[in-house]
Amino acid sequence: xxxxxxxxPESLPExxxxxxxxxxxxxxxxxxxxxxxxxxxxxxxxxxxxxxSGVREMNFIKAEEGFISIGAGxxxxxxxxxxxxxxxxxxxxxxxxxxxxxxxxxxxxxxxxIANASPAADSIPPLLMLExxxxxxxxxxxxxxxxxxxxxVDYEKTSLNHDEVIVSIRFPEPGxxxxxxxxxxxxxxTVTIAKLSLAVGGxxxxxxxxxxxxxxxxxxxxKSARRFRSVExxxxxxxxxxxxxxxxxxTLSLEVESAISGRSxxxxxxxxxxxxxxxxIERLIGS
Amino acid sequence: xxxxxxxxxxxxxMDLPPAxxxxxLLRNNLGLTGTKEGxxxxxxxxxxxxxxxxxxxxxxxxxxxxRGKEIMTVEGLEKNGELDALQDSFIRNGAVQCGFCTPGMxxxxxxxxxxxxxxxxxxxRVAISGNxxxxxxxxxxxxxxxxxxx
Numbered sequence: 001x002x003x004x005x006x007x008x009p010e011s012l013p014e015x016x017x018x019x020x021x022x023x024x025x026x027x028x029x030x031x032x033x034x035x036x037x038x039x040x041x042x043x044x045x046x047x048x049x050x051x052x053s054g055v056r057e058m059n060f061i062k063a064e065e066g067f068i069s070i071g072a073g074x075x076x077x078x079x080x081x082x083x084x085x086x087x088x089x090x091x092x093x094x095x096x097x098x099x100x101x102x103x104x105x106x107x108x109x110x111x112x113x114i115a116n117a118s119p120a121a122d123s124i125p126p127l128l129m130l131e132x133x134x135x136x137x138x139x140x141x142x143x144x145x146x147x148x149x150x151x152x153v154d155y156e157k158t159s160l161n162h163d164e165v166i167v168s169i170r171f172p173e174p175g176x177x178x179x180x181x182x183x184x185x186x187x188x189x190t191v192t193i194a195k196l197s198l199a200v201g202g203x204x205x206x207x208x209x210x211x212x213x214x215x216x217x218x219x220x221x222x223k224s225a226r227r228f229r230s231v232e233x234x235x236x237x238x239x240x241x242x243x244x245x246x247x248x249x250x251t252l253s254l255e256v257e258s259a260i261s262g263r264s265x266x267x268x269x270x271x272x273x274x275x276x277x278x279x280x281i282e283r284l285i286g287s
Numbered sequence: 288x289x290x291x292x293x294x295x296x297x298x299x300x301m302d303l304p305p306a307x308x309x310x311x312l313l314r315n316n317l318g319l320t321g322t323k324e325g326x327x328x329x330x331x332x333x334x335x336x337x338x339x340x341x342x343x344x345x346x347x348x349x350x351x352x353x354r355g356k357e358i359m360t361v362e363g364l365e366k367n368g369e370l371d372a373l374q375d376s377f378i379r380n381g382a383v384q385c386g387f388c389t390p391g392m393x394x395x396x397x398x399x400x401x402x403x404x405x406x407x408x409x410x411x412r413v414a415i416s417g418n419x420x421x422x423x424x425x426x427x428x429x430x431x432x433x434x435x436x437x
Contacts, residue, residue, distance in 0.1 A: 006288065006305035006351040029349070036347045037328050039306065049306060053352050077341070101417020102395070104329055106341040107348070190416035191330055 019139035031107035072111025091182035125199035130171035139163035181283035245281035249274035295363030305351035332418030342398035361390035384422035
C-alpha cells in the first residue's frame with residue numbers, strides 16, 4: 001500500500017485529466033469500503049488510485065426532466081435520508097439502508113456499489129427494477145449512457161474501460177400509482193451480505209388493483225443481479241392479493257432452481273425466495 | 288503526499304503514502320492507540336472514529352481522503368481531564384467488560400448523539416449495528432446510551 005499513488009481531482013474537468021493518465025493498473029476509489037480491503041490483499045494489480053471523493057459534481061440527488069438522478073459519489077447515508085427517493089423509489093431506500101452498518105453507509109457510494117459489481121450488491125436489484133442507466137465519462141471528456149443491465153457483464157465485472165468512470169445513475173421518475181418493494185435475506189439482520197434479494201415494482205391503482213408494467217429483479221442468483229422477465233410477464237395483470245403471493249412464491253422458486261441449478265446453495269435459495277415473495281407482496285399491498 | 292488535517296482539535300500536516308489507512312496513521316504515526324483494529328475489513332467496528340461529524344471505519348479510509356477533515360478519536364472525548372458524560376454512563380452502567388469494543392462503541396454512539404441528542408432504543412440499536420461486542424450482550428451498552436439520551 002505504501003507504493004500506491006493517488007490522484008485527487010476536485011472537479012469533473014480535473015477528473016478527465018486524471019483519466020487521461022490512467023493505465024490498466026489505475027483504479028477509481030470513492031468510499032473505499034470494498035476497494036481498501038481488496039487493495040490490502042495485494043491481488044488487484046493496482047499502483048495508482050483516482051480518488052473521486054473530491055469531485056463535487058458527483059454528489060447529488062435530484063429530480064429533473066422526468067428522471068431521478070443520483071450522483072455516483074452519493075453515500076448510502078444520504079440516499080437513505082433522501083425525501084425524493086423515499087417518495088418515488090422506496091425499494092432503493094430500503095435496500096440502501098440494509099447495506100453494511102452506519103459506518104459503512106457514511107462512506108460507501110452508489111457508484112462504487114455498482115462498479116464493484118458484486119452479485120449481492122444491494123442497490124442493484126432496485127435499480128434494475130427502476131430501469132436505471134449509468135452516465136459514464138471517459139478520458140476524452142465524452143459522456144455515454146449505458147443501461148445498468150448492460151453494464152453488469154459478469155461476476156464482479158462491468159463493461160467499464162480503465163479510463164471510464166460512472167458519474168451518475170438515473171431512472172425515469174415513476175408516476176402516480178407506482179408501487180415498489182424490496183426484501184433481502186442474509187445470515188444476520190445487519191452487516192450482512194445478501195444471500196438473496198428481491199425487488200418488485202409496478203403500477204397498481206387502489207381502485208382497479210391490477211398490476212401493470214411490472215419489473216422484477218433478483219440479487220445473489222448468478223453472476224450479477226438481473227431482471228426476470230418471465231416473472232414480470234407472470235405478474236402482469238394480476239391483482240395484489242394473497243393468491244398472487246402464493247403463485248409468485250412458486251414461480252420464483254422454480255426460476256431460482258433453474259437459474260442456479262448447479263450451485264450448492266440452490267436447495268436453500270429456492271425455499272428462501274418464497275419468503276421474499278410473501279414479504280414483497282405484503283409490502284406492495286401496504287404501500 | 289502532504290496531507291493537512293485535524294485530530295481531536297489539533298492541526299497536523301504530514302507527508303504520508305496516500306493510501307495509508309487512517310487507523311495506521313492514528314495508531315502508529317500519532318500514537319493514539321485507543322482506536323483498535325479487530326478485523327481490518329469494516330465488519331467489527333472497533334476502529335470507529337468520527338470524521339467530519341459522522342462515524343466511519345478508520346481501517347477503510349485512505350489518508351488521501353482526510354485532507355482538510357476533522358477527526359475525533361476516543362482520546363478526544365475527555366475534556367480537561369474530565370470524562371465525557373457518555374463515558375461516565377458506560378462505566379456506571381457496566382457497559383465496559385474487556386473494554387476492547389468500547390472505543391468503537393463510544394465513537395459510534397457519540398456520533399449518534401451529535402446528530403440526535405434524544406435517540407430512542409431502535410435508533411441506538413441501529414447506531415451500534417456496526418459494532419461487535421463479545422462480552423456484554425449489548426444491553427448494558429444500550430442502557431448507557433439511553434441514560435444520556437434523556
